Amino acid sequence: MTLKPCPCCRGQAIFADLLIGKGSQSVKMWQVSCTGCGLSTEMDEDKRYTATRWNLRQEYASLKMWITLLAALLPVSVIISLLLGNLMGISLIS
Numbered sequence: 001m002t003l004k005p006c007p008c009c010r011g012q013a014i015f016a017d018l019l020i021g022k023g024s025q026s027v028k029m030w031q032v033s034c035t036g037c038g039l040s041t042e043m044d045e046d047k048r049y050t051a052t053r054w055n056l057r058q059e060y061a062s063l064k065m066w067i068t069l070l071a072a073l074l075p076v077s078v079i080i081s082l083l084l085g086n087l088m089g090i091s092l093i094s
Helices: 047-087
Strands: 013-020 027-034
Touching (some): 027 047
16 A cells, blocks of 8 residues: 655655554554654554545645635735726725
């Protein structure tokens, strides 16, 4: 299973496993964590599911970045439009 780089620092991601419980009742849990910043997933019994959750973080981080950028630019564009309209003699407010 290939792990994508960390969405925060682009560091290397690695698997970690932990046995929880004792004897025959022990369960192997998996986690993916970044060797650079320490960002990690929650622990889960399914290694493939844990890897999938980690790999989707990068896509969600990129989407979140674009949404944040667009949300920041929208008020700026409205203000610029109003200022340009007032300079050209067009008034939106009566």
